[in-house]
Amino acid sequence: MKYLFNDFMFDTEQLTLYKKNEVIGCRYNEARLLALFLSEPQRVFSKDDILAQVWNGKVVSEQAVFQNISVLRALLGDEAIKTFPKKGYQWQLEVKPFIDAAPAQPIASNEGPSKATFGNGRRLWLLAIPAVAIVCVIAVLLMRPQEQLVRTRVALLPLLIEPANQHSQSIHAELVQPVWDSLNQTDSISAVAVKDVKDYRDFFHAPQKYLGRLLQQTNGSVVMAAIVGMHDQQVSIRYLLKSKQGGWSASHSANNLPLLLEALDKHLALIVNSGVLEIDPADSNLINARLKILYQQEPDDLVVLAALANSESRTGNHSNAILLADALGAKAKLHNDKTCEGEAYVIAASAYMAQSLFAEAAAALRKALEIFTVQQDYRNLALVQQTYSYLAFEQHDYDGFKQALILAMGFAQQANDPLLEMSISAYLSVVANKFGNKDDRQKYLERAESILDQILQAREHYGLIYFYSGMYAETDPAAEKYYRKVLAILPVDQKWWERDRAREHLTQLFIKQSRWDEALGLYTNVGKLGASEELIVSNIHAARQDWPQAETHALLAFKLANLSGQKYIALDSALALLGVYKATNQPEKMAIYKQFLAKEASNYSYWLRVNREALDRFSIAIPR
Structure with missing residues (x-):
């Protein structure tokens, strides 16, 4: 049976979902659940009903029902399935049966079946083949969605070079120019070069500073910033794609330039056409659902697999996150991708921590540390030490926490990433405050401000310093002054978490008064x-x-x-x-x-x- 609803068609026999004649990725249990809803759209199905009919009585948690319904809502719209507390779930969209066109009936003939089939009929069919082919080609072109013919317009910022390669005489000719040419010539995106010569390195930390202006300047829908580098006979690229709604960060490394460009082009095509960039990062359920679809489409894409593992952990599915991290590590080893292999251990460590499995988390972090040390990947070494600090925090070990972040700041310095160093120092100040260590609280906040002073950063970055100063203020008027200062320097039309938190703290102060x-x-x-x-x-x-x-x-x-x-x-x-x-x-x-x-x-x-x-x-x- 085939059903129509909104722009979708679902084939319950093939368990295949279509949208505007395109197959939409849908896993087996999700498809079975959709088929169940469509079989009786007026019925409220309890969790027990769903478990019995979709999973055939297999022992799975009720969370499996919620996850699959979340995926269907992400695919079809939140309004597709309604929750009735303590009762179950019901289909909400209008459903119509899909009727295939009636097959052509054979024309009666006095010549008998043999002549009709093997005589003149054969010549007629041979003549008909070219005509049928032409009709099919036209039909395919007519059914092809128009959006596939339009490439995503991307504002492309000047490529940056990893600090370790900045003094190389050959890096521009061997890597920067070929990557730039490839991005401007690819069919995956329609690149528009940004004319400014400014170093946009802080775009990775605060894209909201530039996003509106760059999109308007280029008439684009996405901005892309990238850093390229070479190390130990491998070439790499790390980049951020940012739209008004969402964003996507990725990195690739390969043994040679052609392989790197191939991976980059393929991944860009996947992401810009996936809808991921249109999702609010706060909507973790929708992101998780979309990533599952992407992983089903491209199971060998290591970046997608890493993102899905992280997403599973953020949505509370820690055991699944560990399984996916293990799969990521295995595939990364197969492809000799050390960055993804190290990242797999960090993801697993975070998931272990969430389950209070601290020994397992520490073991995973040690392996990540070994990999990134060999690679001299100072940025990721800083991130590993940050994760070590979370582990120490969970175990109420302030000395261990502080030591991990001091090491992280050192690695951030070696990575020539002062904004990362500044944010780590500020974080150390915050946790020192939680542990009641006022000396460290003040010392590391002043250190963070000093870093900003040295690199002459725009005033928006000082919002973090003023916000924490408000938190530490010993009188209400002083706190209010700092919070209002944050609200004054951070534009309302840009997304800054410091502004949101300052407003929240100011609200608490007003409630108190x-x-x-x-x-x-x-x-x-x-x-x-x-x-x-x-x-x-x-x-x-x-x-x-x-x-x-x-x-x-x-x-x-x-x-x-x-x-x-x-x-x-x-x-x-x-x-x-x-x-x-x-x-x-x-x-x-x-x-x-x-x-x-x-x-x-x-x-x-x-x-x-x-x-x-x-x-x-x-x-x-x-x-x-």
């Missing part, structure tokens, strides 16, 4: 609010005991966070709703969110540690 209207004013006339902003607005209303408004915004925050895979915000929203329902004496509603927290919070050890007291207050028992 009962300045309700000023607090709410920070979130009016700023466009559509996301999950985190809705939660903050809920907290403002809760503080002034406006419980109906507090509930409305907390519910919206909870919904948005779950739809986009923002797990920490979903957990925070559930806690906020518990507070609302406790204040308004609604134990039945409290039970819903207690159950959610008891089930979901165990996957996030850091969140648990921070919020253990609140969970205890609501009598939510989660194993330590």
Whole structure:
């Protein structure tokens, strides 16, 4: 049976999904689940129904149902499947059966079947073949989506050179110019060279500074910055693709230039046509779904596999992340790609940490350290040491944490990446503050500011320094002054996390002083609010005991966070709703969110540690 809905057609016999005559990647269980919904679109299927009919009674977790539904929503739209709490899921789109054109009927003949088939009929069929071929070609061209004929217009920034190669006399002719020529001649993108001669190295750290101007200047939809290098008979490229909605970072290394250019061209074609660049980075569920499709299309693309492994870990699927990291490491060894092999160990280490498997995490990081040390890859060595610092933090080891970040800053210096060094120093300052070490707090914040002073960076980068200064301020007026300074120097039309956090902290200060209207004013006339902003607005209303408004915004925050895979915000929203329902004496509603927290919070050890007291207050028992 074939079904039509929106721009899609689904063949339940072949378990194949089409959109505008193109096959859309859909895994086996996702296709079976879609077939189940379409078989009875009016029915609400419980999780048990789905497990029984899609997985045939195999023992899998309920999380498998949620993940597959999330993928289908990502493919078909959030409105395609509706969740009925405690009941199940129901199909929502209008469905029509697809009727194939009726096959042509044979014309009756008095000459009998033998003559009709093997006599003049054969000559007629031979004559018909060219005509049929022409018709098929025309039909294919007519059905071909127009967007395939239009290449993505990319603003191409001047290529940068890895620090280790900057003094090479031959690097420009041997690597920079061939890569530049290839990017300008490829069929994957329509490159528009940016005329500026400015060093855009900080584009990798703060693309929002340049994005709007560059897209307008080139009439492009994506900006690309890249750094090339040569080491130990290998050539490499590291690059960032950034659009207004999302972004994508990747790196390739190869034994020779032709192989590097081939990998680059193939990967660019995959990414710019995948829709990944149109997804908000905060929407981790949609990104995860898209990456699964990309991995299904290109299982040997190491960059996609690494991104999927990272995504699985971010969405709480840590065991799967470890399996994918192992697969990445094996494939990287096969292709002699040391960068991806080292990255595989770092991904695995992060997933191990999330499960409190600290010994396994340390072992993985040691292997990554060995690989990047041999490669003299100082940037990745800095990132490995940062991951070591997270491991020490999880184990409440401040000395180990500090030592790892001091090493990371040294590697960032060797990589000639002052903004990376600055951000590491600032992070060390923040954690020193958490551990109550005021001397280190001040020392490393001043060090971060000194780095900015030395490299004469634009004022936007000082937003980080002012934000932390506000956090450390010992009086409310001093804190307010710093937070307002952050809001003043960071443009509203650019995405800066420092601005969002400064606004959040300023809101908490206003709540503390009962300045309700000023607090709410920070979130009016700023466009559509996301999950985190809705939660903050809920907290403002809760503080002034406006419980109906507090509930409305907390519910919206909870919904948005779950739809986009923002797990920490979903957990925070559930806690906020518990507070609302406790204040308004609604134990039945409290039970819903207690159950959610008891089930979901165990996957996030850091969140648990921070919020253990609140969970205890609501009598939510989660194993330590």
